[in-house]
Amino acid sequence: MVVTSNLPLPPRRPTRTVPTPVSTSAAPTPATLRPAPAPVPRERDFTALPLRRRAAWVVLLGSLAALGAFTIDLYLPAFPALESELGASASQVQLTLTGTMVGVALGMLLVGPLSDAVGRRRPLLVGLGVHVVASLLCALAPSIEVLSVLRVLQGLGTSAASVIALAVVRDKFEGRGAARLQARLMVIVGVSPLFAPSIGGVLLELFHWRGLFVALAVLSASLAVAVGVLLPETVPARQRRRFRLVPALRGYVGLLRDPALIGLVLVAGMSMSAIFGYVAQSSFAFQQQYGLSAAAFGLVFATGGGMLVLGTQVNGSLVHRFSSQGLLVTGLSAGAVSGLLLVAGATTGAGGLLGLLVPLWLTMFSIGLVMPNSPVLALERHATAAGATAALLGASQHGVAAAAAPLGGSLPFAPATSMAVIMSGALLVALVVYLVFTRRTLARPPVLHGEEARLAAAAEAERVRQLEAEAARLAAAGRNEEHGDERRAAGKGAQAQPAGAACSPCTDC
Incomplete structure (x- = not known):
């Protein structure tokens, strides 16, 4: 039998909600329900540093x-x-x-x-x-x-x-x-x-x-x-360990299991190959084929470098509005198109020197969009193995470029055409690699292996511990504020109660 009372229930007090950290072990939410990325702490935000410190870095x-x-x-x-x-x-x-x-x-x-x-x-x-x-x-x-x-x-x-x-x-x-x-x-x-x-x-x-x-x-x-x-020293003491060669080699094997990283490493190598193709062949193209003097060649050569600088500067200004992946795709696509125009201008001679320089400048500008973003995306995926990831990127750039530098002399073309073929071919290969290896796999988180997985788990545990501590601090602050509200309300009620008046029945006392 259920006994009910006819006495009126007291009004419910409003409750306070305290944000709690989201556990990383929870089931994944749909893409539409994913929270926005956490804000970058001020001490880890390069743009928040004073100008003098940014310049020093x-x-x-x-x-x-x-x-x-x-x-x-x-x-x-x-x-x-x-x-x-x-x-x-x-x-x-x-x-x-x-x-x-x-x-x-x-x-x-x-x-x-x-x-x-x-x-x-x-x-x-x-x-x-x-x-x-x-x-x-x-x-x-x-x-x-x-x-x-x-x-x-x-x-x-x-x-x-x-x-x-x-x-x-x-x-x-x-x-x-x-x-x-x-x-x-x-x-x-x-x-x-x-x-x-x-x-x-x-x-x-x-x-x-x-x-x-x-x-x-x-x-x-x-x-x-x-x-x-x-x-x-920028590596925290808790992440340092004794160096062992065999686990280090296994770490490279683990990194190379990530198709997105393979694609980004190859894209970085191809973009550097395009630059080395320009460096190795430009003097023969402009001085021997187009008859420029040494002084004129130096000026033309510098304009190519200037367009590369301009591309990287524009990229640095756009990273706050567009994603690194979007800028990478834009640079690769534009570089592939301008590279084909460069080959057409070099083989046909249409427009003379200017017909070669304009697509060359566009190609160098496009490379300036590609070069900064492939390392950024690679290092974001493997932050706990940043050194090994940077090593793969650098080894790829120097290894592939070492093969591309002497390639122009073995091609059966005029120097300008050889330069154009190397630059265009490198960027076309980079675009294909991105479409095959990188485009889809970048959307998936990397599967970490070995020591990298252990360090990532430790870093994630530390992050969760900090979130839990912050939630506990907010909860304590909320309870203290609620108790303060109750005391203030009780004080106001005591002041409003007439002398000698009887209390009405309630559950507060």
Whole structure:
């Protein structure tokens, strides 16, 4: 039997709701119900930093990222002097360039997981020290064979700077601010191969070819001092561990199980190949085929680099309005179209020099949209293995570019057509790779393996713990505020109650 009462029930007090964290183990919600991405903490937002600090980060990381390009390209004007003084053939001199790029690619694959394990500063300082010693030994090289071996060592040293500069961006910053900083670094990385030979030519007018390697030693030593003074350790102590080679190699296997990452790595390599095709063939195209003087060629060559800079600057301005993936697709599509126009202008000669330059400028601008975004997307997917991911990106860029640089001389075309075919072909391959490997797989979260999975789980557990602590703090604040409201209401009721009046029946007492 249910007993009911005729007494009126007291009115229900309004209850307060406290936001609670969403567990990552819960079932996935439909796409339409997914919450918006969490705001980036101010300390991890690059755009929230003061202008002076932003400039300092760009200069320091940009100088580290550009060291590889200067190591590879600064001595290119000295090739004739190397042939005559060391009694070497042209192919032997070219091998010193190939050896450097091989050293850079191999060093990146080692430094990436090493810096993930032990931190960024120590591998970076050791790498810069190796670069200083190797550069000074190159300046003393007695033969082309010794120089070739030392250039491999020099490439190993400079690889640390290139990899760790990219990894530090992901360690310190996230979101659109990280994409903007990445775009600034890509400006420097993309422009350095274009202007390093010009700087080397100026230095060669002032010094012997051995002085170029002394200049590289001074540059890397200065960077080592700057890193020691200005760059903090960016890998948290809880993420560091003892470095072991076999797990590091397994980590690369785990990364390569991600089809989206494979696509992004290949896209980065193809875009760099297009730039190296331009660097390797432009002098023959403009000076031999179009008859430009050395001064006129330098001006035309610089305009190509300027359009690349413009593309990366425009990309940096657009990342706050459009996604990195959207900008990547735009750059690849525009580059494929302008590359075909470049081939048409080079083969037909329509429009003369201007008919070649206009599609060339459009192509370089499009590459400026592609280069910053593929590293950003790759590092976002594998944040806990940022060093190894940056190593794969750098090794791909240098490895593929090393194959593309001498390709123009073997093609049975005029120099301008060879340049156009290499640039257009690289961008078309990059577009196909994106459509096949990347477009659909980027929408799916990566499946992490091994040590990367363990670190990601630890980072996620720490994030959930912080959310739970924040929810508990908000709940406590809500209870305190509710009790305060009750006390204030009770005080007002006591003041309004007439003296000697009886209380009405209620459940509050």
